[in-house]
Amino acid sequence: MPHEDSIRCPACSGKAVFDMKACSLVCSVCAKVLDAGIRPEAHDAGTGNGDKALPKPEAGFYECPSCHIMMSPGVLRTSEACPCCGEPLSPETLKAPNLAADAGVPAPDIILPFARDSACFAADLRSKVRKRFFVPDKIIKGIAPENIQVLYLPYWLFDIGISGDGDFLQEDVEIIDSGRNRVYVHHVYKGRAGGAQFYSGAPVSRATAVDNRICEAIEPFDLAQGRSFKSSWLPGLAAMVPAPNAQERYARALKRVSGAFDSYLSAADDFNYVRFSKRNYEIKPRLVRSGLFPVMYASVRWGGRTWRFAMNGETGTSYEEFPLSNWKLWLSQICPWFLSLGVTLWLLRDYITKLEDVILWAVVPFILAIVFARFVACKYLFPTNLLTALCGGSMLLAGSWLIYDFFAARPPIGEGFATILIFTVIGFLITLGWVYQMTRKDSNSKDAKYYSDCSYCAVVSENRADFRECVPDYDDSTLDPDSVILHR
Template sequence: MSEVMEYKCPYCGGAMEFDSKSQKMKCPYCDSEMTIEAFNNIQKEETQETEHPAVEASEDGQWREGETENMRIYACQSCGGEIVADVNTGATSCPFCGNPVVMKGQFAGDLRPDYIIPFKKDKKAAKAAYYEHLKGKAFLPGIFKKENHIDEIKGVYVPFWLFDADAQADIHYEAEKIRVWEKGDTEYTEHRYYDVHRAGSVSFQNIPEDGSTKMDDALMESIEPFNFDEAVPFETAYLAGYLADRYDVTKEDRLARAEERMTKSAEISMKQNVDGYDVVRTSSSHVNMRNTSHKYALYPVWILNTTWKGESYIFAMNGQTGKMVGNLPFDKNQFYKYIGTRSVIIGVILYALMWIITLL
């Protein structure tokens, strides 16, 4: 078995991390920086020196020999969530419920990701986006604006299944043209009905579906889109300094949801080509998927989990684009005060208007 590979700085021996700003490996102790390629080359040289030859990537999503030995599984005893972190990660907390997590054991058994989109936004950007998300929320509890909640933001690589397919659509519409005219004192309305047929194919690439039951599907769809053009072949070094969620939903389970999204998109695309009518209704729709394929990738997400009055609130920010989403609690006391104040103001205005009217 190969020795454990830690992300050690070759200059000072400190634990290196992937820096989202420079897109390089960076040592927080001596500020040394190097590209992922250079860092991997150093790791390979050290492996060869210890008589452990490097093993090239194998087929069908298999990990290279010894590649997962620098990863550990941490399990949350509260929500059951499992996250992946490198061996340098100390005590941490669950990004999904905020409770402490404990090391479970060695990483094994899962597929190796095909691609990864490295973090482009750092924790500072996530904090700024969070504050921006709070702006203009009149009935937000004041506790949500405190700094201690911001410090709970964690960078997590979320597993995604990416689907490609060609959608073959065959759709019939009931269309209607309406003409209205007047003659003398009479208004006439003419309705003309048409059977409109549209058929064609629409190609889809990299339709994402998250592979984690712990991540709310609507939340993950809300922070889309991710730009797959910035995805790179997966390397474990990108995980340094971040957490990674383990997938617990298979590609087969996510395929149906992806096909549903592609079907709706194909139907919308076809309907946009039906113009020149006043009313268009779909009478029949048949969409078949062909040439379906998939990829497995890790996408960057900043997650904030906090609790207020016994309820958990999760906020998520796209670690590539900076888009922040999340539900906010509603402070009823502030709402009632607002309504009361508005009622008094409206009452005064109405009284003043009535008094002015009596003088006229």
């Protein structure tokens, strides 16, 4: 459950809150800056990766007699069993109080302070909404600053060593232009590699308030900015109490580390797709710590499902799910082409019996309508419900008047009219399919962007590549751009 701590101002007894921009406590009544022992330059709990020195266990750490993993004091405060093997901890081990006396929540080992606030998150989402197409109004209103939750989520940080070898297939796609067709040549290789890596601070969220995949999508967190925990970081913010499913979180950490080791052994960044057929890995957990990480989260219910938005409160990395308003999409194409039909009929009413002139002169409004429906209408005229109603209604009224004026002149209806109508239908289908594919691709581009592994946690100086073998297996060609032989 969430907890929100409070500190009173000594001058006016007003409630003090943590100001993210000032990185200090500020009274909400008299705006007095309070000295609460927070020093922005005091990175005394940093645990950065790369080639930095690995963290060493300090006093208060406990070694599990079963799996020999070291547990920090913060872990001992929040768990009665080893998070790796489930071995119950002895009462003598659990000497640290379960709740920190001055915090009200299980005190973690480190805390990453907020560097961004909800206004920054809302501004980032608004800028992305302007680049999207046909976002529902309810979504736009739901991402206002007052609807954004500012949370400290509990994490466990695992230090894990992994070594071994594996067999895999790699696929590289080569694109060759052959006349009118584009040929996709799939080169498949057989690979085998072995080595070792060490991952420091692989994070796994322990909160149930935010989906674990979303927490991974806004990584990485910069652990080098970690500070020693003080209750002064919490006033005005919510801190979530960890969920008790410890071993499930450790299993998630193992999955992420294994995925990262897969990428390292197979050099996955150099190929389009990789698929493992055999793994012989030995995983040795070394240390587990606890932390509170800054996350901003918002959710909006629309269309029978919940659409979620999140931002890393430290680095600003964001995750968003923007739905597509289908009625705006359809109106953005129906209305311009209905207007185009009216304009074309009205302009060519004196030439409607001359099929050659109709075909010649109808090309110009046809091309202009395609450009207007694809590049102007969908981007600028149908972003909100109000503009959709005004612009769509105006186009339908104008098109109706022009069509009425055309028929009022009693022109002969024949091949010329049918040609203009066919041009309109074809253009409508072209731009509708074009815009639909564009918006669908834009809406789904973020859905699969999860950090399924944690490669950024690898300590570079600990990498070891014992051997790597890669030999060609077979080639295959296709005209389908979406064809894939392997799937990572």
